Each structure stands twice: as C-alpha cells, then as structure tokens.
Amino acid sequence: MENRLGAAALPVYLAAGLISLFLLVPLLLPIALSVSDTPFVVFPPQGFTLRWYVAVLGERDFTDSLTFSLILSSLAALGAMVLGTPTAIGLTRHAFPGRDLIRSLVLSPLVFPSLVTGIALLRFFSSIGSHDALVNLVIGHVLVTVPYVVRTVSASLIMLDPAIEEAARTLGASRWRTFWHVTRPQIVPGLVAGGIFAFVTSFDNYAISMWLFDAENVPLPLTMFSLISRMFDPGIAAIASLMILLSLVLVLVVERVTGLQKAMSL
Amino acid sequence: MMARPDIELGGVVKAYHGHRAVDGVSFGVERGTILSLLGPSGCGKTTVMRMIAGLVRPDAGEIAIKGQPVTRVPVHRRNVGMLFQNYALFPHLDVGGNVAFGLEMRGVAKADVARKVIDALALVKLDKLAGRMPHQLSGGQQQRVALARALVVEPSVLLLDEPFGALDKQLREAMQVETRLLQRRLGITTLMVTHDQEEALTLSDEVAVMRGGRIEQLASPTAIYQSPTSAFVAGFIGxxxxxxxxxxxxxxxxxxxxxxxxxxxxxxxxxxxxxxxxxxxxxxxxxxxxxxxxxxxxxxxxxxxxxxxxxxxxxxxxxxxxxxxxxxxxxxxxxxxxxxxxxxxxxxxxxxxxxxxxxxxxxxx
Missing domain, CATH: 2.40.50.140 (Nucleic acid-binding proteins)
Known part of the structure; x- marks a missing residue:
C-alpha cells in the first residue's frame, strides 16, 4: 500500500500503537490473570491452567445470574427493536411539529445519568405497585437501550433513497407492503446492529439494575460485584474474560452485518 | 369525435408553505403521444408529474387518467409506470426481481410473472442479465431495467422524471432514441419532465414550457421554437x-x-x-x-x-x-x-x- 504519510509516518504509527496498547491492555490483563495457576490473583501470572474457568462455570451464583442476564438482555434488545424501529421511521421520514424535541427525548438516555433514571424508575414502579423484578428490569433496560436502535435504524433509513419506496408505490405496493418488501430489507442491517448494541448495553448495565433487582432476579454485573468482594482466586478474572469474549463475538457479528462505522454513524 | 386525452389536468394547484409551486395547471396528453414539461428548476414541473403519479396530493383541481378521475386514488392503484431520475432500483433484488415486483404486487400467477419478466427484459435487450444485482450494472443498463420494470405492468401511462440526466452524452442520445422507438412501438401515452430543451424537442410530440408554476406555452416542438409566444419561451428555448x-x-x-x-x-x-x-x-x-x-x-x-x-x-x-x-x-x-x-x-x-x-x-x- 502506498504510504501517504511520508516523514510523519513514524510518529503517527508510534502514537497509534501506544493508543491501541492503552485500549487493549486492560482487556488482555484479565485474560492473562485468569489462566494463572495460583490460588490468588498474582501478577505476573504463573503457569497455565483452565481450572478457574471450570470452577466458575460450576458456581451456581454465576451460572444462574448469567442465564438470567441473557434472558433479560434478549428481552430488552427485542423490546428496543420493536419500539425503536417505528420511532426511527417516524423521526426520519415524517416532519411534524415537535420532532426535534421528541428526538432529543428519545435519545436522552444516552446522556442522562442512568443512576438517576434508576431511582426514578424504582419510585415509579413502587408507586404503581409493579413488583415483578423481571418486568421492571426489562422496562428499565428497554428505556436505556432504545436510543441505540433508533440511531442505527435512522442511519439505515437516511441512506435509503426515498425514490426507491416511491417506485414501489407506483408499482402497486401499498404503504405496508412497501415497508415490508422494500424498506425492511434495507434497514435489517441497522436493526441487527442496534439490537446487538442494545443487548450489550443491557448485559453490561449496573446503574439501573442495582435499583430494580431482587433476590431471585440478579443480573450478572451485580453478581460479579458481590463475587469480587468474596472471591480472591483467578476465577473472577475468568468471569471477566468470558464477558470480554462475549462482547468480542457480538462486535464481530455487527462488523460482518453492517460494518461498525456505518452502524455507529448518524 | 376526438377521444379524451389519456392524461388530463384541470386547474391543478399545489402550494408549499404558502408559495404556489403549481399555480393552476391544465393540459391533456393525447393517446400514444409524448408531452414534455420543460422548464428551469423550481418551475413546478416535477410537482405536476408527482401529482399525476399520486405521490403528491393537489390542493385544488382534478386529474384524470384514461378518462377516470384519479385525484383521490392512492398511488398504488393508479397503474402508472414511472421512471425515476436515479432509476430507484431495489438494491436488494436482482434484475429479474426488480422487474417482477410490480407483477407480484398485482398478484399475477408465478408462471406468468416469469414469462412477462423475460419478455420485458427482452424488450430492453437485457434478457441475459436477469440474475445480476443493480450495483453490478452500468448506468445505461440500470435505466433499461427501470424502464422494463415500469412497462411490464402494462401501465395506463408512462411518466419519465428527468430520465436521462444521469447518463453521459453519447449514452443519453442513444437511450433517448431507443426510448422514443419503444414508446412508439408500444403506443404508450407518456409524460416527461426535463430541464433539457434539446431532449424535450427531440423526444416530444408536444412541449409545455413551464415557469413559476404555470404553463407558459404548450405547442409542438417546431411551433415552440419557431413561434414562441412569450419572451421567456423565446429566451429559454434556444x-x-x-x-x-x-x-x-x-x-x-x-x-x-x-x-x-x-x-x-x-x-x-x-x-x-x-x-x-x-x-x-x-x-x-x-x-x-x-x-x-x-x-x-x-x-x-x-x-x-x-x-x-x-x-x-x-x-x-x-x-x-x-x-x-x-x-x-x-x-x-x-x-x-x-x-x-x-x-x-x-x-x-x-x-x-x-x-x-x-x-x-x-x-x-
């Protein structure tokens, strides 16, 4: 490949390398620690073993919580997709009074402190007498993950030439059939990307979950937090490594489906 | 007795934010002929075409296609064939799928769809490319697919929205001639929107020069050129x-x-x-x-x-x-x-x- 940087190449590569290192080391460290053949977390890690992974996967607290989080995040992602898609279509395709205000409100969870959202939701749920922790958690997570779907689906819609939908209409397709046969196939990549972002965001959420969980419904981040305070072996690093792995897989899926840059843009 | 024109507009008005983009337009397109709406950008010609297609709802006036009033008929029941400026092919469907779309929306039987798609593609000399995706085609080929897609449903009228603007000069002239021949052969009543006077003169039986939402002059290409009735037309055409x-x-x-x-x-x-x-x-x-x-x-x-x-x-x-x-x-x-x-x-x-x-x-x- 042609090198366009010329004399500036070395400093640029050096800086890029350092930044990559800065981003990667915190992720690689738990993986290195998790295979350490020592009863405690030590640095540098010594030996190699996978027994901490076996131990962690045998830990009921962890596996129950992992299962619960997978269910919770799947439901949250599904909810965000179901609510976010029509929202994105309305916000990008129709001009109406107050559109910018509504867009800001829909996207506000991205910038609003979710700790505060969590308290507000807790008070709200108790005041209306909603005591099912799973339902409450799903609602809370949908609230904070909808913006991701709205953004990615909007990005797909903006790139879709409206003339394509008009062509479908002139060819005899009603509004609904135009959406189903023409618009939907175009926004699927954005929808999948948005769903995955929603899933990851929900899976990782602590600030909302800590207000809404109960003893039977404990999302994984909360379990991890309590495990850290009573576990001193590299098992905790193994849990961290498993979560990094899961995120990595999902990011790769997004990259394959849409391209990360495209999915993030708006 | 003269048959009624295939496309009729009477006193059609469309305003955007209080500005009359189309300000009382009336004309007819006779069966089997091509009429061009010609004018500078912003003269309202595209809005007129979009109202005929049903993509824009007029504020006042009546539109009829083949003698049937369509002013309140939704787009998908008007049976118009429309060619869009950038072809607007469905990017996720192959050439065959694009052409079949209108037939499928009309519930045509599968076997008939296949046959008609082949026929339509043969009409535009693209029968060998039915399996290609739109992005694998050249501009001229995309244009032909769009034309086949619009014609295969046997529309009442054909609407061409700046159809050749995106093609380079050589190809544009070839496509103009080809489109004209095809239109003659099928005898399909056609309305074209263009800002290119040469295109309008070459392709049309009649030219309507538009300005500021009104028709300034409607006449045959020779009459428009030789006997312009207003200073605007005399300056705009040639x-x-x-x-x-x-x-x-x-x-x-x-x-x-x-x-x-x-x-x-x-x-x-x-x-x-x-x-x-x-x-x-x-x-x-x-x-x-x-x-x-x-x-x-x-x-x-x-x-x-x-x-x-x-x-x-x-x-x-x-x-x-x-x-x-x-x-x-x-x-x-x-x-x-x-x-x-x-x-x-x-x-x-x-x-x-x-x-x-x-x-x-x-x-x-």
Whole structure:
C-alpha cells in the first residue's frame, strides 16, 4: 500500500500503537490473570491452567445470574427493536411539529445519568405497585437501550433513497407492503446492529439494575460485584474474560452485518 | 369525435408553505403521444408529474387518467409506470426481481410473472442479465431495467422524471432514441419532465414550457421554437435577440416598429401606432454582409464584430451596434470553415427576412 504519510509516518504509527496498547491492555490483563495457576490473583501470572474457568462455570451464583442476564438482555434488545424501529421511521421520514424535541427525548438516555433514571424508575414502579423484578428490569433496560436502535435504524433509513419506496408505490405496493418488501430489507442491517448494541448495553448495565433487582432476579454485573468482594482466586478474572469474549463475538457479528462505522454513524 | 386525452389536468394547484409551486395547471396528453414539461428548476414541473403519479396530493383541481378521475386514488392503484431520475432500483433484488415486483404486487400467477419478466427484459435487450444485482450494472443498463420494470405492468401511462440526466452524452442520445422507438412501438401515452430543451424537442410530440408554476406555452416542438409566444419561451428555448420598441407606422395587417435603440423592423401585428412591443429574433435568422452598407430600410442594421466563436457546425458572431447594443448571429459553417472575413473589428451589415420577427408577450414583471 502506498504510504501517504511520508516523514510523519513514524510518529503517527508510534502514537497509534501506544493508543491501541492503552485500549487493549486492560482487556488482555484479565485474560492473562485468569489462566494463572495460583490460588490468588498474582501478577505476573504463573503457569497455565483452565481450572478457574471450570470452577466458575460450576458456581451456581454465576451460572444462574448469567442465564438470567441473557434472558433479560434478549428481552430488552427485542423490546428496543420493536419500539425503536417505528420511532426511527417516524423521526426520519415524517416532519411534524415537535420532532426535534421528541428526538432529543428519545435519545436522552444516552446522556442522562442512568443512576438517576434508576431511582426514578424504582419510585415509579413502587408507586404503581409493579413488583415483578423481571418486568421492571426489562422496562428499565428497554428505556436505556432504545436510543441505540433508533440511531442505527435512522442511519439505515437516511441512506435509503426515498425514490426507491416511491417506485414501489407506483408499482402497486401499498404503504405496508412497501415497508415490508422494500424498506425492511434495507434497514435489517441497522436493526441487527442496534439490537446487538442494545443487548450489550443491557448485559453490561449496573446503574439501573442495582435499583430494580431482587433476590431471585440478579443480573450478572451485580453478581460479579458481590463475587469480587468474596472471591480472591483467578476465577473472577475468568468471569471477566468470558464477558470480554462475549462482547468480542457480538462486535464481530455487527462488523460482518453492517460494518461498525456505518452502524455507529448518524 | 376526438377521444379524451389519456392524461388530463384541470386547474391543478399545489402550494408549499404558502408559495404556489403549481399555480393552476391544465393540459391533456393525447393517446400514444409524448408531452414534455420543460422548464428551469423550481418551475413546478416535477410537482405536476408527482401529482399525476399520486405521490403528491393537489390542493385544488382534478386529474384524470384514461378518462377516470384519479385525484383521490392512492398511488398504488393508479397503474402508472414511472421512471425515476436515479432509476430507484431495489438494491436488494436482482434484475429479474426488480422487474417482477410490480407483477407480484398485482398478484399475477408465478408462471406468468416469469414469462412477462423475460419478455420485458427482452424488450430492453437485457434478457441475459436477469440474475445480476443493480450495483453490478452500468448506468445505461440500470435505466433499461427501470424502464422494463415500469412497462411490464402494462401501465395506463408512462411518466419519465428527468430520465436521462444521469447518463453521459453519447449514452443519453442513444437511450433517448431507443426510448422514443419503444414508446412508439408500444403506443404508450407518456409524460416527461426535463430541464433539457434539446431532449424535450427531440423526444416530444408536444412541449409545455413551464415557469413559476404555470404553463407558459404548450405547442409542438417546431411551433415552440419557431413561434414562441412569450419572451421567456423565446429566451429559454434556444436563444433570441430581443428588440423592444414602439409601433411607428401601420400598413394593412403589418406594422413598422422602431426599437428603443433605433432598429426598424416590420412585424405582423394589429397593434396601434404608439403601442409598445417586444420582438424576438433568432440569431440564425441574421445574415451578415461584409461589403458594408448595401441597402436601406427596415430589418437591417450596421454593426461591428465584437467576438467570433467557432462551434464546429456553426459560428457564433457577437455583434455590436454603434451605441454598443449587442446582437447575436449564428451562421452555419461551409465545410467546417468559418466564413472568410468574420474577424473581430470588421464592419458588417446585419439583415434578416421580416418573417423572422416574432412579436412575443413581455414578462408580466
């Protein structure tokens, strides 16, 4: 490949390398620690073993919580997709009074402190007498993950030439059939990307979950937090490594489906 | 009895934010003919077409297709075939899928769909490419697919929205000829929107020149070019020299007008002495005498050559009169050579046959 940087190449590569290192080391460290053949977390890690992974996967607290989080995040992602898609279509395709205000409100969870959202939701749920922790958690997570779907689906819609939908209409397709046969196939990549972002965001959420969980419904981040305070072996690093792995897989899926840059843009 | 036109518009109005983009448009497109809506951008031509397609709802007026009022019929039940500026092919469907779309929406049986798709693609000479995706096609091929897709459903009328604008010159001319032949063969009533006057003149049976939401003149291409009724049309279709002045003498049905800068021209006009007129004069009507003053009388003027621009087939000669007023003449080149003596600074006598003086309506401004 042609090198366009010329004399500036070395400093640029050096800086890029350092930044990559800065981003990667915190992720690689738990993986290195998790295979350490020592009863405690030590640095540098010594030996190699996978027994901490076996131990962690045998830990009921962890596996129950992992299962619960997978269910919770799947439901949250599904909810965000179901609510976010029509929202994105309305916000990008129709001009109406107050559109910018509504867009800001829909996207506000991205910038609003979710700790505060969590308290507000807790008070709200108790005041209306909603005591099912799973339902409450799903609602809370949908609230904070909808913006991701709205953004990615909007990005797909903006790139879709409206003339394509008009062509479908002139060819005899009603509004609904135009959406189903023409618009939907175009926004699927954005929808999948948005769903995955929603899933990851929900899976990782602590600030909302800590207000809404109960003893039977404990999302994984909360379990991890309590495990850290009573576990001193590299098992905790193994849990961290498993979560990094899961995120990595999902990011790769997004990259394959849409391209990360495209999915993030708006 | 004349059949009713296939497309009829009566008093159609559309306003955006209080501005009348289309301001009372009425016309008809006769069966089997092509009518072009021609005008500068923002003249409302595209809005008129979109209202016929049903993509825009008119504020007032009536639209009928094949004698049926469609003003309140939704787009997908109007049975129009429309060709979009950038073709608007469905990017996720292959060529066959694109062409089949309209048939599938109409619930045509699978076997018939396959046969009709093949036939339609054969019509535009693309039957070998049915399996390609749109992004694998050239601009010309995409255009043909769009045309096949619009025609396969046997639409009542065909609407072409700046259909050749995205193609380069060679291909554009080829596609224009091809489209015209196809339209003749199928005998399909067609409305085209374009800002390209050459395209409008080449392809149309009738041309409607639009301006500011209204139709300025609707006539055949030759009539539009030879007898423009307004200064706007005379200036927009081709170029014109404009002479503005007063009638100074009447004789029968003819009158002598003297322009404000002193050129005397004879015109066919019933205007009374003293009335103001505008005369449009085509540059190609102007003959040039290099010998200097050879005669007197109307329809001639002494000038000096300001600039000579060689255009291959023609030479554009920019003349200046004694007072500096410009006059443009276009002469055909013999064997590709510029007429001898046409050099800047030379004195020439410009004259023209009096039947080339056209009285046009002045802009309402």
């Amino acid at each position: 170029t014109s020299n404009f002479l503005r002045g007063r009638i100074v003498l009447r004789q029968g049905d003819r009158a002598l007008m003297e322009s404000d800068d002193g050129i005397r021209v004879t015109v066919a006009s019933a205007a009374a002495v003293g009335e103001r007129l505008t005369v449009a004069l085509r540059p190609e009507a102007i003959r040039l005498d290099l010998a200097g003053t050879t005669g007197s009388g109307p329809n001639r003027v002494a000038t000096t050559i300001d600039q000579v621009i060689y255009r291959g087939l023609t030479t554009h000669v920019y003349l200046k009169r004694a007072g500096g007023e410009p006059l443009t003449a276009i002469r055909q080149n013999d064997d590709g050579a510029i007429l001898a003596g046409l050099v800047p600074g030379a004195a020439v006598e410009a004259w023209w046959p009096d039947e080339r003086n056209h009285v046009v309506a002045e802009d309402p401004a």
